[in-house]
Amino acid sequence: MGRKRTKTEVRPTGAAPVELPHPGDALPPGARVRLGTNRLNHVVQRGNTGVCHLSFSPDGRYLFAVGYEDDEASLWELPGGREVWRREVDCASEPFAASAFSPDGRLLAVGGCGGARVIDVVTGRTAQILQTDGRCDLALAFSPCGRYLVAPPSVWAVDRWEVTSGLDARGTALAFSPGGRFLAGSAGDTVCVWEWPGLRLVNRLAPSGTVNVLHFLPDGRLAGSACDETVRAWDIATGRELWSRRWGERGDNPFAAAFQPGGRGLALPSEVGPTRVIDLETGEEFRRFDRFVGSICLAWSPDGRTLATAEDGRCHLWDMETGTDSAPPGRHLERPWAIKFSGDGRRVLTASGLNPCEALVWDAGTGALVATVPPAFTDDPYSLALAPDGTCVAASYAPAKRGRGRIKRRVRVWDIASGSMREVPTPIEPHALTWELAPTVPVPPFDIPEGFGQASYNGFGVSAESLADGRLLVAACRGSPAAGGPFVAKVWEAETGVEVWESPEFPCGISEVVLAPGGRSLAVGLDDATTVLFDIPVRPLALDPSWLTGTVVALARGIAADRAFDRLPVLADALQDAGCDSTDVLALCRDPNVTPVRGSWVVDLVLGKE
Structure with missing residues (x-):
């Protein structure tokens, strides 16, 4: 793992954001450009299991995410997804992290094994640490008036951060009614409903399983999603169960279900399949997001029009009307496994994922996205290559097997400008593809340091x-x-x-x-x-044309013809006699350990000025 940061450290995105292609994406020190965007990405190290919790601010301006294993939290500004801050919260090491925004959006409460802390949304710094006598990482809620924070088993006054009362709720769910008259919370295998703020017990409900999510419907009924893969609705006054729906499919995660604010939907993440949204009244599925699978958590925007999901640390913003992902364009969803430069270095091809593979072509100077390679072209490729002039992409692939026999790999070539695609006959089975501009320079033995x-x-x-x-x-x-x-x-x-x-x-x-x-x-x-x-720093060596006398050129020709680099000191003397005062050139020629590559380079430099 990398360096362990202190618990109070905040990493802002930087004072000088990049203007191309995504304003706000800060560059690492010394970097020239970033290809793609790190917006809505919460990835700290390879192998982490991504995001375990998502929540929107009350005005829908911010999206908050907590990492599963890295103890870090990110805050992104919407709709662009610019990272406002990222910091260590030290209370997210369990899969049931919880958070709650204050109604005015200024404060953010985050709960975990270490208790609970309140964060200033603007600065990302801790405003208050709440000492609790037990776990409070399962449920947090601000009262609708914003004067109290419920962090079971305590109720805190926000103005002075003192405990005002206790609450017999140790479950995973808390919910205030829209008008703030009632508070519902899970406590073991029961659901309790209290009057607020007096906390008089109104009713105790007995679902068939532990309720993980609670939500007040627009008509005042209370709905809950339980771990037995059912959704139930109750009349809170009588405690009578009004209806029950079973929604489970293989891989569905009942602990991360989310009710649509003001709507009729219940979003269900799945560890192995797509995220689904079911109709609470009928129990029928009315939206399915098949593009990405394995969502760990999700959250609804306050208006119920956008659903945020997270897969492997990367968040997506789904439009409920169109079913499309409105997250920033031009980004890979997995780390790149292939990077190819064009021969002139002006374009770069990057590829991530395997089936399907996402391949993008970028302008290396500005970072602008030049082209998105069609998915049909990059269907499960073995290797990819970019043409020397950056105009074409080649892919080695295996066609679908028909009948018996061994599958032979083939090569496709896609033209960026026209979008045309063709197959190239090959006498061999290609494993790695490349275009060559000139004979490859031999690689001398080199021992890469340990760990690299x-x-x-x-x-x-x-x-x-x-x-x-x-x-x-x-x-x-x-x-x-x-x-x-x-x-x-x-x-x-x-x-x-x-x-x-x-x-x-x-x-x-x-x-x-x-x-x-x-x-x-x-x-x-x-x-x-x-x-x-x-x-990469380059120290070009310049030769004054006046130094290129007949003697100097003749010596360089002889060294090149005979590959006699032991004569370079003689060439240095001739250059010096001709008036050369470049210490770099003279030192290179007189270096007793000069290599053939360096030696031929300076000789070619002399002959190129002929």
């Missing part, structure tokens, strides 16, 4: 003279929690082992590092499903 992996080098598909600063570079990352230490990427000279660049520490794991051809840029794929680009 995902190696990439800048000599693939380029000639030696195309290498930035004449150096053959190797990039690798420490991107897995199992590796220990911070999540960082580094670049070394492959022939000398000298470290030339190190990235800042990332708050989440790294899935991929790729050097652009030539080595002037490095792409780092992150577990937050975005890719950030960095410029």
Whole structure:
């Protein structure tokens, strides 16, 4: 795992947000551009189980999320999804985290094993820590007037944060009636209804199972979702059960069901299937979100028009009328497993997911999304490649098997401009695809330091003279929690082992590092499903044309023809006699340990000025 932060630390998104392509997405220090967006993503490290709790602010302006294992909470501004702050709350280590916004939206109460704390929504800092005598991570609620916070078994006065009364409720559900006259709460296998604020017990209801979610319907009836996969409605005055519906399917999670505010729906997340919404009156399903499965939690917007779900730490905002995801466009939903530069370094292809695979083509200069590769083209690919000029994408795939026999892989090519797709006959079965610009520069032996992996080098598909600063570079990352230490990427000279660049520490794991051809840029794929680009420092060596005398050029030609790099000191003397005062050039030529790649680069530089 990465560095453990203190419990009071708040990580704002930064004072200078990026304007392209998503205003508000802050860049890591030194990064040039971000491909995609980290909005509505709560991913801290690879292997975490995502978000365990979601809630909207009363005005629908903010969405709050709590991580399942990382003790962190995020607040996003809607509709754009800009991260306002992220901080450690130290009370979310159990799957039943709870939160409640005050009616005016200024305060946010979060409960967990460590008790409860109240957070200032604007700053993200703790306004008050509530000391409790038991677990209060299962249910929290502000009174409609905003003067009290119910955190069973206590009722706190908000103005002075003192306990005013006790409450016999230790379950997972609390709900105020719309007018604030009644408070309902689960207590073991029963549901209690009290008058508010006197807390006189009005009725005690006895459902068939533990009730996890309570909700007052617009007509004043009380509805509850129980762990026996039923929804029931009661008349709170008489305690009579009015109706019961069974809704369970395999994988449904009764602990995270949510009633639609002012509506007729009950949203049901599933650990293995799609999220469904059923009609409370008929029990019939009237909306199903099949695009993503495995939702851990969900929440309704106050107007009931938007449903927020979370799958593996990434949140989606579903429009109930259209059934579409209105989350920010141009983002991957899983960490990228493939990053490919075009030969000129101007475009980048990123891919995430397997079936289906999401492949996007970006402008490496601005971070703007150039094209979305059609799902039919990237259906379960083995590998992907981007053409040298960035105009086409190739994919190796296996067609559907018909009859007996071995499946042969094939190659598709998709033209970005026209959208046309064609199959390319191949005499071999392709496993890894690439376009080459020139003979690949040989890779010298290089031992990547312990704990680093995902190696990439800048000599693939380029000639030696195309290498930035004449150096053959190797990039690798420490991107897995199992590796220990911070999540960082580094670049070394492959022939000398000298470290030339190190990235800042990332708050989440790294899935991929790729050097652009030539080595002037490095792409780092992150577990937050975005890719950030960095410029690698290059020290170009300049040669004055007046230094390129006949003697200098003749010596360079002889060294190139005979591959006799031991003559480089002689070339240095000739350059110096011609007036060369570049200490970098002279030192490179006189270096007794100069490598063939560096040597040929300076020779080609001389001959290129001929």
